[in-house]
Amino acid sequence: MAKHKKEAFTQREQDLAAFAKAMAHPARISILKALAQHNECICGEIVEILPLAQSTVSQHLKELKIAGLIDGAIDGPRSCYCINWKAFEKFNQEFNSLFNNLKLKNEKACC
């Protein structure tokens, strides 16, 4: 009885949650940061930046790619990743429309 009930929620809720989930690990934040700081794709440097085994980094990269936060291209024996800015833009909009717009009205906390 631990089957996820994610289908029971709206698509927007699921999408926002999926984006958040992709960022829900410091290693992935670190990867995203490294990619965001480079204008060009990074190929192998990421493995050296992170304190994790190569296979683990590869797994994190895969998750980020599946979630759509990064794009990747295979370039010979090496791969090439970069931030998918469109996905971030969409997340930002969703996040703001959910919270920041409401914040202006409801600034005063009640507990």
Added chain:
Amino acid sequence: MAKHKKEAFTQREQDLAAFAKAMAHPARISILKALAQHNECICGEIVEILPLAQSTVSQHLKELKIAGLIDGAIDGPRSCYCINWKAFEKFNQEFNSLFNNLKLKNEKACC
């Protein structure tokens, strides 16, 4: 060998990841949305909104509270929750400083 290595990352990375993790489930997004739309605390209505058992909702609320995204006050037999706007403000700033600022420079994707 599945021990988390979160300590190996910076505090900011861990904090951002922890915030994202709290939002990484549609049920919690739904709870946050409901709370954000109300200026006053919702007590029991949340359980009725969600398609989940009362105990499960309570568990999600607890996670959100521990992560600091919501505040809660016990008021007799019922509880009272509301958004912690300060935490959202902080997250927004961190997120923007990590990604949106960089985005302006690196708009052009490369793969």
Added chain:
DNA sequence: TTTATTTATCGTATATTTACGATATAAGAT
């Protein structure tokens, strides 16, 4: 062709998350 290099995937052990029902707790209502 063989060898080296780089990255992805597989197998697997452990940890964490998710969900539920059952039960405890705490205060108001009767």
Added chain:
DNA sequence: ATCTTATATCGTAAATATACGATAAATAAA
């Protein structure tokens, strides 16, 4: 005092996530 209502916590089963080493795959270099 007892019953009702609202919420939290416990126990637990199943699902997912995390990490690593080993290995595969794919190209470049020799």
